[in-house]
Amino acid sequence: MTSYAAFHQRSITDRDGFWAEQAQLIDWQSPYEKVCDYSNPPFAKWFAGGKTNLCHNAVDRHLKTRPDQNALIFVSTETEQEKVYSFRELHAEVQRMAAILQELGVKQGDRVLVYMPMIAEAAFAMLACARIGAIHSVVFGGFASVSWPAASTMPSRR
Secondary structure, eight states: OOOHHHHHHHHHHTHHHHHHHHHTTSOOSBOOSEEEEEEETTEEEEEETOBOOHHHHHTGGGTTTOTTSEEEEEEETTTTEEEEEEHHHHHHHHHHHHHHHHHTTOOTTOEEEEEEOSSHHHHHHHHHHHHHTOEEEEEEOOOOGGGSGGGGGSOOOO
């Protein structure tokens, strides 16, 4: 078993070899031609020419071998609720959210702003955007002021 320090050191001393090995751990729609194209410094293109989908790698590929295994555990300190989603359930929720976004006209290359509190649906929306190929940015919706214990003791800025 390799220590973390050795694992990290290899990523530095044999960058391309290390990341080529890591890339074998995910599914690729199109294989990459080069691990790191650094021909235009300071800009690097990782896995140049390759195509993959984060949503497929995070959700879909697990459906064959472990559909009922826990994939997402949502815990709310606001409502004192906990909800566990299996890969099968997560897949269904992401599919539903992707269908909603597509019904709204979202397509590959579009930009989507996800402005939601820390709820499971925020993860569904992010994964759905990745599934569609939409560029997404997440803005944390925050907590109510009563959720922050220090909020009641903070001085007013009036």
